[in-house]
Every structure is written in structure tokens, then in C-alpha cells.
Amino acid sequence: MYDKGKIAAGILIFLALVTFPFWYGKGRTATPPSISLDTPEIRKLAVKECIEPTPYMRANHMELVKSWREAVVREENRVYVNREGKKYSMSLSQTCLGCHSNKERFCDACHSYSGVKPNCWDCHVVPKGGSL
């Protein structure tokens, strides 16, 4: 085989680069985002519950919000009926941020940790009292 040394060195460099994130991050612990549910609006609630159970919201809030978008803009439905039959106005800035008025410590905390950049707020307005 020709150029054995060069090939082996190349493979080594390649492996080093590919595995870089693993050995670079070894021993380090990333601090998970701390999500704050402590807002005046949530404190006022008798039952501290989101419109759907927390595990569902955690996993599916993006799908839910997307389906709200289609329902409101394209199908003229404005009211969401949850599993218990409770009704909510489908509004990101009023219903969601109505309770979660601390966007920075709720939405942004997790989104920046996971490197997700939703473009909701390019157009939708963060209500005052939150942050703008």
C-alpha cells in the first residue's frame, strides 16, 4: 500500500475532529434551564394548571401552537376546547403570555438552552409587563 502514513494520519485527524464534541465536553456539566412559573398571573390561579397537562404541553406545545395558527387564520375558529371541555381564546400573546408573562424566564430559557429559534416574536407582540 502506498502512502500508508499519510492515510493513517488523515484518518486520525478525521476521527479527532469527529469526536471533538465528546472529549471536549467530557466532565463538564451543562446547567439545565431553570424555568420559572412564578408570575403574578399564575400565583392568582386557584388550580395551577396549563390548558393541557404539563407533560403534554412540554412535548407538544409547538404542535399545539401551530394547530392554533391554522385554526385561527385559515378556519376562523378562535376558541380552543381542552380535554376537560374548558374554553380558551387561541391567542399566543394573550392566552399563553397572559399567564406566562415572564417570556424571558419561560419561553426563552428553554429555547436558548436547546438552540431553538422560533420566529413567533418577529411579528407577534410581547405584551407589556413581559419584555419587549
Next chain:
Amino acid sequence: MNCSRRSFLKYAGLSLIGMGVKPALAGDEASRFTRSPEELMAKRWAMVINSRKCPGGCKECIDACHRVHNVPNFGNSKDEIKWIWNEPFRDAFPGQEHAYLQEDFKKKPVIVLCNHCDNPPCVRVCPTKATFKRKEDGIVVMDYHRCIGCRFCVAGCPYGARSMNFRDPRSFIKEINPDFPTRTKGVVEKCNFCEERLSRGLLPACVVACREKAMVFGDLESPQSEVRKLLQAHFTIRRKPELGTNPQVYYIV
């Protein structure tokens, strides 16, 4: 496995039917959305503008609309965004002007806005269906989420009712109304007949703002509606009806 061609096709057909039936049975998602109880509903929303009553030069309706909908003011006519605006009579109704037209019309501009056409060319040219005509009430609305800024609709609309955001509009809005979104750079916008206000049981902002009550909004399909009564009582014209767009804003001149 021993399977004749005949039975294979039979099972394949059956499973295809099964695949078609499943989504129909599982379709309980849609029932989770309902309409707002306070919504104003109509079979066909339309507007009658009494330009005789309109004092001309008044900008109450324009200001109200642009304030409610976060319409930016870039300060130059090249980038101008407009939902409702003043147009000279000869431009609003080309072909209707002649040398001996009443002086009043020569001077006085006409209030114009999106005509919410029954046959809207902007909808036909939109490649992403961002602009569509609502089946229920005929309003031509935009889904800003889907607009890719191709501006086919700007070219397609014969009334100039569509404006493109060539720059980021946020910083050009004097006071942001938190109840309505702004737009971003690269998105087209236009009058939406205040569909967001209708859903809350409110009449369009321009109609409410007009001190002279020169703008009337109502259901064209209901014979008792105020718009129908006005159309019965007065001769009305529409903007460029010869183009076949069937505009739904009527003018008493």
C-alpha cells in the same frame, strides 16, 4: 407463503380501504376548535362608502386603521404601506373622469381600500395560498405566516391595495398595538376588513372612526342589512368592475 395473485390483490385492496378509514375515525382533533360566540357573522361582508358625506382631506379612518393594525410609516412614498388611503377621483375611477366633471370630484379624493373581490386576482396568483378568500363570508384575507414575499399579488391587484414590506417595519410603527401582530421584512400586507375585530363582535375600525358615518359595513346577502338598503336607495359605482374582479366596496358618488 403461498399466495395467489388474486388473493394478494384482494388483501392489498382491503388494506388500502383500511388506511383510508383510519384517519376518518381518528379525526377528533378538529372538534377541539370552535368559533367565538361573540363573532359577527355574515354570508358576504361588503362596504358602502358614501363619498358625498366624506369631507375629503379627513384622515380619521386611515389613522384608526393604521393604528389598530400596526401599519408602519416609512416616511417615503416608495416604501409606503397602506391599507386604506385617499386616491384622486380620476385614479380611483379611471374612465369616469371628463373635462366637465363636478369641481367637487376634481378636488376631493376618494377613500379606497381592498375591495375584497368576489373573484380576487391576488388569490389566483398567490403561489403559497397565503392569500385566500374565506368561504364563509367572502373576506379576502392573508396568512402572513405563509407569505414568501414574491409580490405576484402586488402585480395582480388592479387597485394597488397591497403593499410590500421592503424593510423591517417594527421600528417604523409609532405605537404598537399589542392585540395585533406586526409584519416582518419581506411580507406583503393589506386590509383584512377587520376580521380580527369582527371575531370579537366589533365593526371595522374605519367604520367606527368615521365621524360622518360615510362608511357602512354589512351583510350583502341579508335584505335587511344597512348596506342592502343603501344599495337600493342610491345608485352606486364600483372601482374597475370591467376587469371582472367583482369588487365588494360600493361607492355612492
